[in-house]
Amino acid sequence: MMEPQDNIEEDDTAASASASSSSPPPRSLPRQRVSLQKSSVCSRSYFMVVMVFFHVYIINVIALLLYVHYNNGSNAITANRDFTSRDNSHKVTGQSNPQTPADSGFPRNMYLPRIEGIRVGHVQKVSLVPGKVHEMKTLSLKPLLFEIPEFLSEEECGVVVRLAQLKGLMESQVMVPEGQEELNQQLNLTPEEIFNFLDLNQDGQLQPHEILTHSRVRDGIWLTSENLKEIYDGLKVDQDGNGLLNLEEFRRLKSDAFQRFLLQRGVERSQLVRNSRHTWLYQGQGAHQVLQDLRKRVTTLTRLPSSLVELSEPLQVVRYEQGGHYHAHHDSGPVYPETACTHTRLAANTTSPFQTSCRYITVLFYLNNVEEGGETTFPVADNRTYEEASLIQNDVDLLDTRKHCDKGNLRVKPIKGTAVFWYNYLSDGRGWVGEQDEYSLHGGCVVTRGTKWVANNWINVDPDYQRQARYQQLVSQQQEQEEIISELNSDQHIERHQDL
Numbered sequence: 001m002m003e004p005q006d007n008i009e010e011d012d013t014a015a016s017a018s019a020s021s022s023s024p025p026p027r028s029l030p031r032q033r034v035s036l037q038k039s040s041v042c043s044r045s046y047f048m049v050v051m052v053f054f055h056v057y058i059i060n061v062i063a064l065l066l067y068v069h070y071n072n073g074s075n076a077i078t079a080n081r082d083f084t085s086r087d088n089s090h091k092v093t094g095q096s097n098p099q100t101p102a103d104s105g106f107p108r109n110m111y112l113p114r115i116e117g118i119r120v121g122h123v124q125k126v127s128l129v130p131g132k133v134h135e136m137k138t139l140s141l142k143p144l145l146f147e148i149p150e151f152l153s154e155e156e157c158g159v160v161v162r163l164a165q166l167k168g169l170m171e172s173q174v175m176v177p178e179g180q181e182e183l184n185q186q187l188n189l190t191p192e193e194i195f196n197f198l199d200l201n202q203d204g205q206l207q208p209h210e211i212l213t214h215s216r217v218r219d220g221i222w223l224t225s226e227n228l229k230e231i232y233d234g235l236k237v238d239q240d241g242n243g244l245l246n247l248e249e250f251r252r253l254k255s256d257a258f259q260r261f262l263l264q265r266g267v268e269r270s271q272l273v274r275n276s277r278h279t280w281l282y283q284g285q286g287a288h289q290v291l292q293d294l295r296k297r298v299t300t301l302t303r304l305p306s307s308l309v310e311l312s313e314p315l316q317v318v319r320y321e322q323g324g325h326y327h328a329h330h331d332s333g334p335v336y337p338e339t340a341c342t343h344t345r346l347a348a349n350t351t352s353p354f355q356t357s358c359r360y361i362t363v364l365f366y367l368n369n370v371e372e373g374g375e376t377t378f379p380v381a382d383n384r385t386y387e388e389a390s391l392i393q394n395d396v397d398l399l400d401t402r403k404h405c406d407k408g409n410l411r412v413k414p415i416k417g418t419a420v421f422w423y424n425y426l427s428d429g430r431g432w433v434g435e436q437d438e439y440s441l442h443g444g445c446v447v448t449r450g451t452k453w454v455a456n457n458w459i460n461v462d463p464d465y466q467r468q469a470r471y472q473q474l475v476s477q478q479q480e481q482e483e484i485i486s487e488l489n490s491d492q493h494i495e496r497h498q499d500l
Helices: 002-020 028-078 154-167 180-187 191-198 208-219 225-235 247-251 257-265 289-302 306-310 465-499
Strands: 123-129 132-140 145-148 277-281 315-320 325-329 339-341 354-356 359-366 376-378 410-412 419-423 425-427 433-436 442-444 447-449 452-460
Touching (some): 154 315, 225 257, 289 306, 289 359, 289 452
Parallel strands (some): 339 354
Antiparallel strands (some): 123 132, 132 145, 277 315, 359 452, 425 433
């Protein structure tokens, strides 16, 4: 619209100039003005075009880097389910030198996805079975703990309970067998080293809570401060009667002294660390369909590679009668360089007196509604700090689920069909198992009325990636050999049948 107007002005100027026959019209001024205006516009447009191309170039470079990075990650994810089959070129002989392990050739082509808790109370939708959407609620961030209502149907709960009853249940108590002296000799530990190990605050004296924590884990008997005083008096070790043991008093004790004294005195079921009965149910090929479906559901829930879930422990089913309990504990212990995981110890190609379960994830299922009691307690969930010494203070023992279950930070009510799951280890920041999450301390509150049925699925992962890789490769090779033998036997059977 502006160009016609400019033309009109120029025509008017030319007409007036010819009529007056004066000096030529100063056309240079409008041309100069237009020229400057066009030059400014062109410069501005050119600058914008250059900047656009520059930003596009930078974005393309960033996109390329991200593509390379995530393409490598996606390849690792794709390889999760056939983790062992991709590494058949790396042979493990079993005679490798521990100083130069043969497993150094295993690439990191598997990682452990970890669900985000976001915040306490956050609810996210998960699809676990066809045609149904479950709600998963975050109960705590330390440990990372979730609750999924209606994870199992009423019918599935009944099937699991009946299968456990058919299999038969055994006592769950874990009392360490005799032979602690031999273990100490094998470890070559002196009384001073044991004393310093138990002396948590390094004050040169063993306080009651330091002795209680150790004896409960080792002997499987739940001692109280009153029991400890009785044992001191019976063994005549606390000479000054102050309830503390110095190094000289500790030297008078043998490592199994507590256990021998308690066995002679007699132990009631209520004094055990765990008062329940349990059994194990196989979930692999050929198992009841409900058990197989349950394992697949756990795989979908945890988002872990199916190979890890399939090579983990069977389903444990537990029954707590009235008065049954399980004092606070960790499902898996810390892993040090000299510690071997129970499930990969054969592949570790080393011997170690220290073993732990290496249970990366716990999935707990409630199989019935408990009339009263039987909650799952997490005494230090979402605490600002974790200090073992502060678990037993004055008259409050947070580890005691018979007396002080209500003192814990979080309790989960057992509701039929509900599942809760949590991580027993932190992440190492590289997609694998890190340090033990001490906040995963939990226990089963005493059942005050009725019966409590639960089941546990533990996902075993070795924090040592190379040991886990070697273990899975050995299992894969063994399965291949068994399949070959099975095929050979089948072929021989067919040949014999044809001969007949």
